[in-house]
Amino acid sequence: MAMHPQRKQRLLIVVFILLVAGLAAGLLGYALKENINLFYPPAEIASGKAPVGKFMRAGGMVQEGSVERASDSLKVRFVVTDFSAVVTVEYEGILPDLFAEGEGVVASGKLGEDGIFYASEVLAKHDETYMPPEVSDALEKSAASRAAQQEKGSQ
């Protein structure tokens, strides 16, 4: 079925609008690339990409065994990692319920000259995994037994 020439022209205009809008959005996104990112991962902080002494956010995984709490205040210190670099975060205040070692975290504050990130707010970054507690228990058990078997095998 041949398309009416006038409609064909209007179709081309619609396609043109879409292309121009897409190009504009693409250029805008490219120009603002760094600003659209909510946080800097430790690797970018370590390489000096993140501003020192200015408000910004740092995000990554709370390293296992790194959380140190003060005994007389709400002060807490932990290490955030992206598995290629680490940054130490210091914070005083109430942490979100889902804050835990091995979980994602986004801290906002300032990076000090000493390389420590002084946070004024800490948010928990939840991952996309959803399961019932029994399933997660079962998964942990099977992972533990597999690790035990592997240890036996290597001995």
Next chain:
Amino acid sequence: MSISSTFHKWGSPRWFYQFSGRLLPWLAILSLLLLVGGAVWGLAFVPADYKQGNSFRIMYIHVPAAAVAMGAYMTMATAGAIHLIWRMKLAAMVMKAIAPIGASLTFLSLLTGAVWGKPTWGTWWVWDARITSVLILFFLYLGVIALHQAFENRDAAAKACAVLAIVGAVNIPIIYWSVEWWYSLHQPASISFTGESTIHPSMLRPLMATLCGMYLFFGWLLLLYTRIEILEREKNTRWVQDLICGESR
């Protein structure tokens, strides 16, 4: 039947009015069954999440509202393009009908997201790529509604709205991939079409029910609003007057 005759039939408001009238009760019953059933299933019978506890259950409303808000926008932009190219009046009516529904769904997804974000992340709101792009979607819907109000002339309004809807369609892939392209607080999608979903099947099933229910609910509202628009615009035609008189008699 050829493509063009189907197209013409679908473009006839009168035919659409009669056809949609037969669909309405089915859409209403099915959508309410799936939405209410899925919500009860998800709220009362699915086990709590291993980390979030009960607060994860808000996704049974949040995810369908957000997904259908995006799907509705694509429908509106497509209707806009059809109106621009083929000058189909029905497409303009569909476009006008979608805007308030889409705006409500977007608002619902932002609201439920904030309510979930407080206990999960520790904040109601953060300016990350996902949340900001959904807020832009909300403003796009409001823009289409406002633009419709701003014009005296119906055709001029429909043309302007169609262009805005098409330009704004660029935002939809941005929303979808925002969590992959940039570092955001919002987590990536749990449902995967190509690989394995990271949500347990027992939790996924009720979500699928409310998701389908929300799509049907949108379809139901869309038909209802379009029918009102048809009656309004065609009120001087013979068939509408016959219809009204026939019903009041």
